[in-house]
Amino acid sequence: MLITEDFCVKILDKCPDIKQLKRIHCRLIIDGNLLSASHIALKLMKAYSECRQIAVTRQLFDEFPQKDVVFFNVMIRSYVNNVFYDRALHMYRNMFKFNINPDHFTVPQVLKACSGSENLWVGLQTHVAVFKKGLHSNLYVGNGLITMYGKCNRLLEGRKVFDEMPSRDAVSWNAMVAAYAQNGIFDLALEVCRTMIKSSSLKPNAGTMASLSPAVTSSTSPNNVMFMKEMFMNHARESLVSWNVMMAVYVHNSLPTDAVDLYLQMETYGISPDSVTVASVLPACGDLSALLLGRKIHEYVQRKRLLPNLILENALIDMYAKCGSLNEARKVFDKMGTRDIVSWTSMVSAYGMTGDGQTAIRVFSEMQDSGLIPDSISFVPVLSACSHAGLLNQGKQFFKLMTEEYKIVPRLEHLACMVDLLGRSGRIDEAYDFIRRMKTNPNDRIWGALLSACKVHSNMDIGLIAADHLLQLVPEQAGYYVLLSNIYAKAGRWKDVTNIRSIMKARGVKKVPGVSNVELNNQVHSFLAGDQSHPQSKEIYQELDVIVGKMRELGYVAETDSALHDIEEEDKGNHLAVHSEKLAIVFVIINTKPFTLIRITKNLRVCEDCHIAAKLISIIVEREIILRDTNRFHHFKNGICSCGDYW
Numbered sequence: 001m002l003i004t005e006d007f008c009v010k011i012l013d014k015c016p017d018i019k020q021l022k023r024i025h026c027r028l029i030i031d032g033n034l035l036s037a038s039h040i041a042l043k044l045m046k047a048y049s050e051c052r053q054i055a056v057t058r059q060l061f062d063e064f065p066q067k068d069v070v071f072f073n074v075m076i077r078s079y080v081n082n083v084f085y086d087r088a089l090h091m092y093r094n095m096f097k098f099n100i101n102p103d104h105f106t107v108p109q110v111l112k113a114c115s116g117s118e119n120l121w122v123g124l125q126t127h128v129a130v131f132k133k134g135l136h137s138n139l140y141v142g143n144g145l146i147t148m149y150g151k152c153n154r155l156l157e158g159r160k161v162f163d164e165m166p167s168r169d170a171v172s173w174n175a176m177v178a179a180y181a182q183n184g185i186f187d188l189a190l191e192v193c194r195t196m197i198k199s200s201s202l203k204p205n206a207g208t209m210a211s212l213s214p215a216v217t218s219s220t221s222p223n224n225v226m227f228m229k230e231m232f233m234n235h236a237r238e239s240l241v242s243w244n245v246m247m248a249v250y251v252h253n254s255l256p257t258d259a260v261d262l263y264l265q266m267e268t269y270g271i272s273p274d275s276v277t278v279a280s281v282l283p284a285c286g287d288l289s290a291l292l293l294g295r296k297i298h299e300y301v302q303r304k305r306l307l308p309n310l311i312l313e314n315a316l317i318d319m320y321a322k323c324g325s326l327n328e329a330r331k332v333f334d335k336m337g338t339r340d341i342v343s344w345t346s347m348v349s350a351y352g353m354t355g356d357g358q359t360a361i362r363v364f365s366e367m368q369d370s371g372l373i374p375d376s377i378s379f380v381p382v383l384s385a386c387s388h389a390g391l392l393n394q395g396k397q398f399f400k401l402m403t404e405e406y407k408i409v410p411r412l413e414h415l416a417c418m419v420d421l422l423g424r425s426g427r428i429d430e431a432y433d434f435i436r437r438m439k440t441n442p443n444d445r446i447w448g449a450l451l452s453a454c455k456v457h458s459n460m461d462i463g464l465i466a467a468d469h470l471l472q473l474v475p476e477q478a479g480y481y482v483l484l485s486n487i488y489a490k491a492g493r494w495k496d497v498t499n500i501r502s503i504m505k506a507r508g509v510k511k512v513p514g515v516s517n518v519e520l521n522n523q524v525h526s527f528l529a530g531d532q533s534h535p536q537s538k539e540i541y542q543e544l545d546v547i548v549g550k551m552r553e554l555g556y557v558a559e560t561d562s563a564l565h566d567i568e569e570e571d572k573g574n575h576l577a578v579h580s581e582k583l584a585i586v587f588v589i590i591n592t593k594p595f596t597l598i599r600i601t602k603n604l605r606v607c608e609d610c611h612i613a614a615k616l617i618s619i620i621v622e623r624e625i626i627l628r629d630t631n632r633f634h635h636f637k638n639g640i641c642s643c644g645d646y647w
Helices: 005-013 018-031 038-050 054-063 069-081 085-097 106-117 120-132 139-151 155-164 170-182 186-199 206-217 222-234 240-252 256-265 275-288 291-303 310-322 326-335 341-353 357-369 376-389 392-405 412-424 428-436 444-456 460-473 478-490 494-507 537-553 569-577 580-591 608-620
Strands: 515-520 523-528 598-602 625-628 633-637
Touching: 005 018, 005 038, 018 038, 038 054, 038 069, 054 069, 069 085, 069 106, 085 106, 106 120, 106 139, 120 139, 139 155, 139 170, 155 170, 170 186, 170 206, 186 206, 186 222, 206 222, 206 240, 222 240, 240 256, 240 275, 256 275, 256 291, 256 523, 275 291, 275 310, 291 310, 291 515, 310 326, 310 341, 326 341, 341 357, 341 376, 357 376, 357 392, 376 392, 376 412, 392 412, 412 428, 412 444, 428 444, 428 460, 444 460, 444 478, 460 478, 478 494, 515 580, 523 580, 537 580, 537 608, 580 598, 580 608, 608 625, 608 633
Parallel strands: 598 625
Antiparallel strands: 515 523, 515 598, 625 633
16 A cells, blocks of 8 residues: 555654654655655654654755755754754755755754854854845844854844844843843843833743743842742743742742742642752752651652652752651662762761761762762762761861862862861861961851851850951851850850940841741741741740740759840840740640651751750650751750750
8 A cells, every 4th residue: 555645744744753753764665756755855854853863864855856945944953953053054054055045944043053052153154144135134033143142142242133123022032131141141131021021012921931040040139039920920820931930049049938839839720840840849848847848749759750860869868858857868869770979969968967977978988989989069068077976087087088089179168167177176276277277268157167166165365366357258247246246145245245236236237037947737837036926826935934844843044155135144044935946846846746756947056055955845745856957957855966965
């Protein structure tokens, strides 16, 4: 039976799979001369290109005897779609050898190839040819030129094309936004987007969101994030791309609650998350210690068979680690078919943050045994793990391994870890000498680590030196003023504490309020010190009074050094009693069954008084308490903390 022309066209238009396509091709060769028909040959070329069989596409092109501009356009498009940009440009040059003139379909594809390969020279030549042939007013050509100039960092030329276009569509505006955003000129990217909304009948879409996202994810301006949110809510909520971009914007701007809320809304709007969505929201779950939601997302990933996926698996490890669930992080890690440096580094970091320095070291050694070569990033968590666990000698050995065997030049992160390691171990003089011998200028993290150690070990002299450097480097950072104030407070130098407050007030520096988050029934609850805004505040404070009474029976005395107020001892104790982590712990106690694990995340370092209180509460209510602060995890059980009171 002969294959008919109509049947052939119908099948090829449906984009058959490669096996079916090869069968059709064989029938065409055996049954007749249909291959000599140009429209059949072109459809066959397109079908092979879509199946990524670019060599066969080129063979069909070469074998066809009478090639016109359409054949060249299809071949160039095939190369571009399969990311063979140089071959596409070579094919473009061959057109002139055959005396075939490019048309308005050729030029946009050539410009895509120039954009993909960042070939400005051919792009400029094409622009000249466009002018000569009068194609510069073509919408698709104009859009291609803007994109090409943006990719090649020639923004003035791109903007000139944009401004001179007789008409623009959404692609034109998005291309101009992307050109600015890709080159780090975020203010102009946002300005073009705002102009589009004000002066054009066109509305932003998913493409606009995607084009603008580099500008907003790199920005720390609340106004920019708000603008992106308004655009998403009003114009671009119908596409999964828009949801993914908006979620990434929230995560990159330290708004994990908003990212999680957005994820939970997706089902209402009939939007199904994909792997990009999941990779975006998992870090937010980790930041909030939203373990229950993280587990549900993990179940969704398994149900949708999104694994194996290295990026997702690494994100799951990181999420479980940040939620203090080491066993679940390890299960994901152990099931991975392929692991990269990020996978191993995440596990080292997970053990280090919980104070299990020995296991962190063992995992790092296993990474080396696996054949992977540690990079500069992977040494940071193992040095930090040594610091948190007080493993001074091992930390020094790893620093020597990094610098002498692997020849890695220490970055500021490594140097900060070493200062922290020495400082926590009480080697304040050695830590200060280490800073003075550094070949690079120390940053605020390095001086901050030294100042923190001085506070713990009551070293006033070096503490003042560290504070002086910090107040010059980052005069707006409230945390360092508080550390210095703490040193003075421990020494009873309340006049100096008052002076620090006066300096902060004069400079407009405000102390970052302590916030503790806890997840309950898929909702994250946040508490501030002395917070009375929660609907259950009355019950929380009543239960807190009862628990504080039981703590006193066990010998609790408020650690008033943690209070930076020059007030009576009794008032200091009252102030400490309402710290945010205590309120969050009590909230969980009154809303969950006995023996339920309590999981809290705090945005600041836990104070000495709350640390003592958490140990006692774990005895009183017979519950495990996992508290993650900015430095590490504290796992309280039966009156003992995993940090060994070393933090």
